[in-house]
Amino acid sequence: MSVDSSVQGIFAAFEAAAENPLASSRAWKAANGTPVVGSFPMHFPGELAHAAGCLPVILQENHEPITVGHGMIYPFYCGYTRSVVDQACKGDFDFLDAIMFGDHCVQVLGAADVVRAKLPNTRVHFYQLISSMSDPWSHSRARETFAGLKEGLEEMIGRTIDNDAIRASIRLFNRNRQLLRKLYDMRRSGTSPLTARQMQLAVKSSMVMDKAAHSALLERLIERLEATAATRQRGVRVYLSGHFCQAPKLGILDLIESCGGIVVDDDLYHGQRYISTDVDDAGDPLDALAKWYLERNLKVPCPTRVDQNADWETYLLGAMAKSKADGMIVLMAKFCEPHMYYYPEIKEAFEAKDVPHLLIETEHETTALEGIRTRVEAFLEMVKRQTIAKAAAAARLETGVV
Numbered sequence: 450m451s452v453d454s455s456v457q458g459i460f461a462a463f464e465a466a467a468e469n470p471l472a473s474s475r476a477w478k479a480a481n482g483t484p485v486v487g488s489f490p491m492h493f494p495g496e497l498a499h500a501a502g503c504l505p506v507i508l509q510e511n512h513e514p515i516t517v518g519h520g521m522i523y524p525f526y527c528g529y530t531r532s533v534v535d536q537a538c539k540g541d542f543d544f545l546d547a548i549m550f551g552d553h554c555v556q557v558l559g560a561a562d563v564v565r566a567k568l569p570n571t572r573v574h575f576y577q578l579i580s581s582m583s584d585p586w587s588h589s590r591a592r593e594t595f596a597g598l599k600e601g602l603e604e605m606i607g608r609t610i611d612n613d614a615i616r617a618s619i620r621l622f623n624r625n626r627q628l629l630r631k632l633y634d635m636r637r638s639g640t641s642p643l644t645a646r647q648m649q650l651a652v653k654s655s656m657v658m659d660k661a662a663h664s665a666l667l668e669r670l671i672e673r674l675e676a677t678a679a680t681r682q683r684g685v686r687v688y689l690s691g692h693f694c695q696a697p698k699l700g701i702l703d704l705i706e707s708c709g710g711i712v713v714d715d716d717l718y719h720g721q722r723y724i725s726t727d728v729d730d731a732g733d734p735l736d737a738l739a740k741w742y743l744e745r746n747l748k749v750p751c752p753t754r755v756d757q758n759a760d761w762e763t764y765l766l767g768a769m770a771k772s773k774a775d776g777m778i779v780l781m782a783k784f785c786e787p788h789m790y791y792y793p794e795i796k797e798a799f800e801a802k803d804v805p806h807l808l809i810e811t812e813h814e815t816t817a818l819e820g821i822r823t824r825v826e827a828f829l830e831m832v833k834r835q836t837i838a839k840a841a842a843a844a845r846l847e848t849g850v851v
């Protein structure tokens with residue numbers, strides 16, 4: 450098998466899970482007899498469900514038109530919540546053994562109510578994580594919530610979850626995050642020409658696949674990529690920001706790169722946000738998970754959380770510099786309130802520093818790709834010219850020739 454066909458085979462496996470997550474987890478359950486726990490993004494510690502002997506699966510927006518669920522939730526809710534409600538109404542979640550909801554925004558709460566009403570026979574556990582991250586009591590409150598989550602899982606499986614089992618799951622999940630971060634490093638440094646589509650498939654499949662199976666694929670992938678000489682990519686280096694609970698449509702990622710952009714880094718939930726932080730694998734696991742919850746907001750700040758020590762716009766400016774990105778494209782899911790509230794601060798900070806960025810609003814139903822293409826092409830052309838002008842000005846300053 451050639452290197453290319455092997456890499457293609459691994460991405461085909463990622464794609465099968467990422468694009469059909471329910472079919473993939475249903476098949477896993479049938480083959481292994483493992484209970485499946487569906488969770489909402491973005492702060493669920495899958496380690497606990499794994500230590501309980503379950504397959505944790507982050508519920509995804511699907512590509513289907515919203516039909517049955519349309520009458521159950523406001524049309525001005527984000528695509529993610531409307532899609533999840535639609536899937537619940539159509540019976541797609543019936544095979545799940547439990548669903549666990551965090552309450553990171555108002556729209557998730559609305560969706561949770563409908564899912565609960567529509568799935569009376571499914572165990573639905575609601576957990577409320579503290580959203581204020583830098584208070585003296587933030588850690589203990591987060592720990593309390595995770596303790597409640599653990600109890601809910603114990604009730605479901607009918608036995609206690611051993612601390613050693615949680616630590617083992619933490620190590621397994623850390624390994625998976627580390628491998629995915631390695632892929633990011635390889636892309637950032639240009640040693641591997643992975644596309645934005647491939648990065649999303651790698652991360653999204655990790656949200657729905659068994660972690661050990663996923664890590665085995667990642668190890669093979671990294672080995673193959675390291676053995677292949679990288680061809681230098683040319684284009685405008687782009688940083689992607691935004692999109693929380695739902696993965697950006699793959700067509701938009703392809704479009705950005707077909708217009709001459711190279712996506713070198715991101716803070717997407719189906720990207721760096723999901724894999725940014727490891728959990729301590731020693732000591733009390735609930736303490737470690739609470740610490741992880743607070744720390745990951747410092748690693749990649751989330752606008753659904755309040756933290757005196759984290760500034761999303763400052764983080765983004767630093768992340769762009771670190772990845773040597775020339776411009777940032779912000780992908781905002783329509784009606785995502787936390788993002789809409791925060792975006793003006795990003796805009797102001799980027800304009801003050803003269804760092805170019807483009808805002809693209811995305812929708813579940815329709816995305817007029819041709820309109821987006823025109824805007825992306827114009828943006829990338831502007832960034833290219835600005836980058837050349839800045840480099841020329843810096844060279845003049847250095848040589849003293851004005």
Ligand code: SF4
Pocket residue numbers: 527528529530553554555556557693694695753782784785786787788
């Ligand atoms: S954070 Fe945004 S994308 Fe996520 S559920 Fe809330 S509104 Fe939807």
